Amino acid sequence: MNGKQCFSCGTHDGLQYFEGRSFTIDFKKMTRQIGDISGYECRVCGEIEFDDGSAERYSEASDQLLIDCRQLMAAEMKRIRRKLKLSQKEAVKLLSGGGHNAFSRYERAELAPPQPLFMLMRLLDRHPHLLGDVQALCEGADLRRLLASLDQERQAALAS
Ligand SMILES: [Zn+2]
Numbered sequence: 467m468n469g470k471q472c473f474s475c476g477t478h479d480g481l482q483y484f485e486g487r488s489f490t491i492d493f494k495k496m497t498r499q500i501g502d503i504s505g506y507e508c509r510v511c512g513e514i515e516f517d518d519g520s521a522e523r524y525s526e527a528s529d530q531l532l533i534d535c536r537q538l539m540a541a542e543m544k545r546i547r548r549k550l551k552l553s554q555k556e557a558v559k560l561l562s563g564g565g566h567n568a569f570s571r572y573e574r575a576e577l578a579p580p581q582p583l584f585m586l587m588r589l590l591d592r593h594p595h596l597l598g599d600v601q602a603l604c605e606g607a608d609l610r611r612l613l614a615s616l617d618q619e620r621q622a623a624l625a626s
Pocket of ligand 1: 473
């Protein structure tokens with residue numbers, strides 16, 4: 467069944483049939499193999515067109531991976547928050563900002579946590595003692611000192 471024209475680069479006889487091939491699907495660094503895929507590949511530009519059955523399985527597997535990854539991230543968010551002994555409300559105040567129910571939405575997989583927040587949670591999972599620093603930084607004394615010295619410089623500049 468060779469000899470189809472490539473819909474992408476237009477090469478006549480470009481598409482060549484393949485079957486029994488495995489593809490890797492990935493989402494946020496998490497991957498799964500999906501096997502026994504068949505379809506056409508262009509020998510010139512590499513464009514791939516799956517057969518109907520394969521396309522359906524590929525798309526279902528991608529959807530399932532996305533759902534599983536969301537749930538996995540949600541479970542991690544909850545596990546780490548509990549390990550840090552924070553309520554959802556405290557976690558919002560210290561770590562994420564935003565609406566008061568932000569963490570509840572992350573933990574129910576309604577919403578994927580923003581990447582920096584997820585990274586912060588995973589770092590705190592590895593180094594829970596850093597929560598003390600988070601609390602201190604959240605108080606903002608260091609920023610207030612910086613602001614005060616900025617004010618002093620400005621006054622000194624005005625006085626000179
Ligand atoms: Zn092509």
